[in-house]
Amino acid sequence: MFKLFEREALSVEEFSKEQTSVDVRHLCVSLNAKKVLNDISIRIPKNKITALIGQSGCGKTTLLNSFNRMNEFISTHEISGEVWIDNRNIYDKRERVSRLRSQIGMVFQRPNPFPMSIYDNVSFGLRIQGEKRRRFLDDSVEKALRNAALWDEVRDRLFESALTLSGGQQQRLMIARALALEPKVLLLDEPTSALDPLTTLYIEELMVALKQQCTLIIVTHNMQQAARVSDYAAFIHKGELIEYSDSDSLFTMPNKQQTEDYITGRYG
Template sequence: MLKLFEHETLDVHNLGDEETAISVEALSLQFGNKPVLQDISLRIPKQRITALIGQSGCGKSTLINSFNRMNDLVPDCQYSGKIFIHGRNINDKREDVSQLRTQVGMVFQRPNPFPMSIYDNVSYGLRLKGVKVRRYLDDAVEQALTEAALWDEVKDRLFDSARILSGGQQQRLVIARALALKPDILLLDEPTSALDPLTTLFIEELMAGLKKRCTIVIVTHNMQQAARVSDYTAFLHQGQLIEYADSDTLFTMPEFKQTEDYITGRYG
């Protein structure tokens, strides 16, 4: 195994020579008295697609939210353990959280367009970073909307409110908003659950193309999708990481019965 950082002491999950983007070490997290994640350690490889699967409520969203410190916003959240992104401890008090969230883009489970126009939604992050040149913003907006398979549907109404878009269009809008910042890591929480099969396929193709420049972590309840798009899959159950392997192995020869029961639809 290629040892990149000091904290990478062991290759817990047989990822061979893959470079690490996110390294989670013994992460336990609770909301109030409720334990949600229990002693999770995993290494997410760079420029690969890693899927998180598991029953509703098992902690998938909580886990990816911790990769860009979204759980900081929950007042009674407590955690122990460490998370490194490209070797940097992101919970260090010196971490610049807004910079982190630029580097680690996120698409939430429920689309959350800002109360502004389609154009302003997509260019929001760039304008926040100080980009003012109109031509540059125009190009970035067009490129991100094209990548997110929305351009043709909105190109004639870029300055209309994002609120009038359908649920599936809003989901693609927030994907475009994340892409416009060209993140190193993209966290996608059930990005296609509100999309029709054709648009879903388009987004899956987008993910496959993005791998060249971006590490992707996707939460999905769709087993076919996880098997189709992801290189690695982690199966969580009641806050614990049960199994983590390359997706071919996990979906064809899972090591643990709990994994097998879940992927074959016996529960969940």
């Protein structure tokens, strides 16, 4: 159904043996008295790219936000179930949310650089954590920008405003800002929807490279993109997890008719 990057499809046995990065157990989320997610259980493999797909309003972003407790910014929210990351339940009352969010990076649909220099944008999280060593900050900024494939373009203008960068550069800057904290998991919510096709391809190639360093979870409406970059894909419909498997299987031989209807454009 979709042209995929060349990779071997995994057997059920191989799929089950992947080391788990995020383990979601019977997660239910209600926002503003409306149930958005119902009994979601999913194990997301380490150092892979997992795509969350489904219609607008199906709960994809709510699930993504559950991995760093962003849903708690909504005043009326109810959450039950568990999300295990790094062998701890992040919804345990003893969990420090600030620590969690430093380990779970987030990149939003539209780049949101702070009105400060490129250098200060990347080093912002480290400074918030109390880091003051200039040599350490310099090295961390360079490393993050290199990992975001942006260093060569901005190395001579680090102290210029980040707002002077192009849209694609700003999005890579947001990735660098997240990477500076060396997150275990990087969450991306429609990271290329506001970008042109060439820049989109550049970001996709960057995502594939970044999975050597961390686990990536991406929300996307673009089925071709999900098929191109993801190792695993989860189809969500009206707050329910309909199907979850390696991407080769889901996009070429889905088990559920409902999944096939969605990815072939019969609805959605």
